[in-house]
Amino acid sequence: MxxxxxxxxxxxxxxxxxxxxxxxxxxxxxxxxxxxxxxxxxxxxxxxxxxxxxxxxxxxxxxxxxxxxxxxxxxxxxxxxxxxxxxxxxxxxxxxxxxxxxxxxxxxxxxxxxxxxxxxxxxAPEQLVTDYIKRLIDYPGALQVVNFANNKVGLVALKAYYGGPLVGNALAALREHMPNVEARVAAIFRQGKPIRPLGTTIIEADDEVFFVSASNNIRAVMSELQKLENPYRRIIIAGGGNIGAALASRLERDYSVKLIERNITRAEQLSEMLNNTIVFCGDASDQELLNEEHIDQTDVFIAVTNDDEANIMSAMLAKRMGAKKAMVLIQRGAYVDLVQGGTIDIAISPQQATISALLTHVRRAGIANVYSLRRGAAEAIEAIAYGDKLTSRVVGRTVGSLKLPVGTTIGAIVRNDAVLIAHDKTVIEQDDHVVMFLVDKKFIPDVEKLFQPSPFFL
The missing domain is CATH 3.40.50.720 (NAD(P)-binding Rossmann-like Domain)
Structure with missing residues (x-):
């Protein structure tokens, strides 16, 4: 192309x-x-x-x-x-x-x-980032949440913690713990390296686990991998730009939201725009201000100014003063790996959110959704099975018989309104939406080719 x-x-x-x-x-x-x-x-x-x-x-x-x-x-x-x-x-x-x-x-x-x-x-980058943060708020404890097939399926990344029901057990135990909930672990990253998930794979503490399930089962699966966090209630947003304002507007109906903006004119505008958000004019790194606003009782501190260093420092201060979780917007890609997982819980890259949306439109026909994961190293794809048994390499065939690239996992299949967690014997039908995880994005062309129907394929 x-x-x-x-x-x-x-x-x-x-x-x-x-x-x-x-x-x-x-x-x-x-x-x-x-x-x-x-x-x-x-x-x-x-x-x-x-x-x-x-x-x-x-x-x-x-x-x-x-x-x-x-x-x-x-x-x-x-x-x-x-x-x-x-x-x-x-x-x-x-x-x-x-x-x-x-x-x-x-x-x-x-x-x-x-x-x-x-x-x-x-x-629209600001809208994409706002949606991204909103999903993280909706699923406390998740490192990343992406949706497929009109929100019917979710792919969630989280860290397995000591004390979680599955830590120290094999993946096969997931079905035993939840016999009525369908889910599949699509990938595991241990110390930054991918591990192929098998039924015999033992989950270790600090593993980064990606799993796929129907959206209404996400919380149940999360509870198996880590101690389920209480729903967030109190949120402080640092930065009243487009992202901060949009996020406050989205959250203020369901959460107690405070917003800190250092520009007095902008703060006055926000106080008129927002209905249930308390707006302060001040510096988010002001210890006295944070103390007065009970930072120690805050569930999430979200720094979304246009200054990376200010975001990082204010979030680190908020965590030190007692905020339970800190999320930070970071423009520079090199900073993301440096800060996430330490004092700061989640580093959010607007570039990665934007790239995911762009890739959805740039990929070839048959690719309905693309999400760039792990700072661009991996990808999650929703492909549509076009064609029939004569023209398609996937339609009418079982998942286990497909020649998938190395490190590629089919996690779920959406057929009309039904969500099917994929197994080796699952047969792909025409127009199915197939959700896949690729630990190495270099195999994207192979997946695209696999799902492209051809009149010459028999």
Missing amino acids: KIIIIGAGQVGGTLAENLVGENNDITIIDRDGSSLRNLQDKFDLRVVEGHGANPDVLREAGAQDADMLVAVTNNDETNMIACQVAYTLFNTPNKIARIRNESYLDHKETLFHNGAIAVDHLI
């Missing part, structure tokens, strides 16, 4: 890294020559220096025969105009734009979905 990426920042660079090894022809456009050179030194791709919405620059990048254009600069207007120019002048078939401004998103049905502006898919 020939793909043009506009924007060589963190999102554009990470997207290129994910796609360049999958037999794609990648060209990146940016005005920053040094960023382009850095990417060209690392990866096998073309670069074009210039403005991404300029027709001549797009022509030089090969827009006339490109399959897809992905505009992910920090400027919404540049992204929208680039998509419009690519469509009007070059008839580029697939166009994706990163849009951050709430005003555009509030009118997305009128602006984009009726073809007024030629954008096929919108990527």
